[in-house]
Amino acid sequence: MNREKEVYGMEIIEGGVTAAKGFEAAAAEAQIKYKNRTDMALIYSEKPCKTAGTFTRNVVKAAPVKWDRAVVESKVKSQAVIVNSGIANACTGEEGMNYCEETAKTAARILNIDSKGVLVGSTGVIGMQLPIDRIKAGIGKLAEAKKADLASGTAAAQAIMTTDTKKKEAAVTVEIGGKTVTIGGMSKGSGMIHPNMCTMLAFITTDAKITKKALQIALSEDVEDTYNMISVDGDTSTNDTVLLLANGMAGNAKIRYGTPEFEIFKKALHYVNETLAKSMAADGEGATALFEAKIVGADTKEQAKMLAKSIVCSNLTKTALAGHDANWGRILCAMGYSGAQFDPEKVDLYFESEAGKIQIIENGTAADYSEEKATEILSQSKVTVTADIKAGEAQATAWGCDLTHEYISINADYRS
């Protein structure tokens, strides 16, 4: 971050979706599936926004995914996002699609905005229909409660949680053409996390003035290195969605694709996306540790990504981490079945955390290391494994978490 600050004047700030100019948010209790918790959120922009989005590649797409994709692909600007937790509105057929439309129309009427630009998001149990009357009542509450302060952004981030244990927000400012541009976001995701070309629910807002093309490219490219590099359980959701809304209120000269200003914007966006993505991995269902896998010395970035992701996706590496056990054979095994080619007999491997760094494997076989030290390193709340495959200069990082009893407890009776 220090280098980014020097070069781009980037600053990490407090806040989430309300950090950027002109954005308001709210949360409400709508009793979608549970009582005594907030379960609806609103993001509202004073001025209409250009939007970009990336969505699940799952063949089974939830109704809100289909709805939002159509909105993002249209020329209509957006002024509001309505999100609910508890029920995913997936596998709900035509009835589910109709509820998206009713939600958008209700929000448009109450907020006095264009219904064709209202985005929706849902997360929770698959296969149940939304209680549309409670959704409509919730929209009324949200419209009344919406505010531009950071606390309202945080309330929204809390309302979209399901099995998440922590709300997830990030925000950053950056100087573009002498103007301060802010990007902030929130996300949720803890189980069924294995994003494919997109992620669970993440909502990013910015006051940057930027072309729609540049906005979409910045998002699509960065998603590959952030949300698409995390995994909690290998299950790609039916609802994965990242939406990026830009209202242009920072007053900067319009950012165009391919310019130096575009690169600066992308750096700032990357900070927000990576922070939210890592938060989701660290807060994976039942997780006690963030598990970071770095591949260095790869021939190609693609190869590095396959290897890194295979390490964090393995049930066996993840249970070994849960047991603070330096069972490194499982890591090499996971690299071996990743689909990427490499020479196992060249691999050097290191474990690293707050407790220190040690080499575990040298040229594919056991290095001389202390099991006690390894256990100490693996007992921290963030553990990094770095594998040098000595083939080239490319590298990649993936993020996951340990696999614990608590994951089983959460998922063996999630619906009850």
Add this chain to the structure above:
Amino acid sequence: MNREKEVYGMEIIEGGVTAAKGFEAAAAEAQIKYKNRTDMALIYSEKPCKTAGTFTRNVVKAAPVKWDRAVVESKVKSQAVIVNSGIANACTGEEGMNYCEETAKTAARILNIDSKGVLVGSTGVIGMQLPIDRIKAGIGKLAEAKKADLASGTAAAQAIMTTDTKKKEAAVTVEIGGKTVTIGGMSKGSGMIHPNMCTMLAFITTDAKITKKALQIALSEDVEDTYNMISVDGDTSTNDTVLLLANGMAGNAKIRYGTPEFEIFKKALHYVNETLAKSMAADGEGATALFEAKIVGADTKEQAKMLAKSIVCSNLTKTALAGHDANWGRILCAMGYSGAQFDPEKVDLYFESEAGKIQIIENGTAADYSEEKATEILSQSKVTVTADIKAGEAQATAWGCDLTHEYISINADYRS
């Protein structure tokens, strides 16, 4: 099986690797990693055998995998297989390869056979070197103890277990050209089970007289529908090996590829392979239920396989089964990210077990079913989910197991 019996005179019989004529087996305590358990096994054939094999596609291949592949690809016949549990002899470099050779030479000397045809197998922890002196001492014990009775076959099947809770054997006879041909086998596998073009350790013996080409083709083809269709945890092992030894002692006219006799042999082999494969899935680490996924009405077999396998591989479908929870959205979700195309809005889905059969999904959305009945069906020790995707005539079946607390317990401290 009734039809097979009628058409091919196939009979399921007791026994495993010693069921076929001329095969002997033994087990021994060699203290490879643990005390007070048998941990070495021998399969011996009175006459030299033609061999076929399939091996792991993991880039990281254990030393015994490399050794056996060379033996199977050579023209040398085999008379013995030496297997140890406790240590996998994987990621052990040149030293590990040398131990394969020393094992083969020691066995050849003691058994008075050709060392170039001695096959080896190892399973257990990755990264540790074998205690070669104990291996050698073990071979002496095995040579002394070897017998042709069924109990010796069972003892061998027990000696190769690691986290397995049950020994895995199967045997069958079939009439080929007026002669009774027997095929028997044993396998082990409970964790790190996600075979890719091969499987964990399985050893099949037969007294059939058959060409080497026909033997390899029969094995390679059948592995695709049996071992390659099971998964316990998605982790493809470094040691996966299936060996098939044929000593020709049944006295049948030699079976050649492409003949009706070849098809009969394949049917019998399929019974043994499928039985052993399903045993491994049912005995997955921590499992309480065999999880069978059938896809019917598919366009192609490949599509059906991708969908079936995706269902049994999902951590979320597996934890739902552990909780006896009819959380069918997770099944549709897993089908959706399998990589196979299909129309989610055409899917019918059924749950079936000893307790009955009910329809859960009709045309992609919830059917009208009783949650209580669903829970009862999902509480049995073998549960089948059938999805009809109404696209064509192809079908496929995959086998897995539920994901329980016990899996975490076993793997969070496997090495200790």
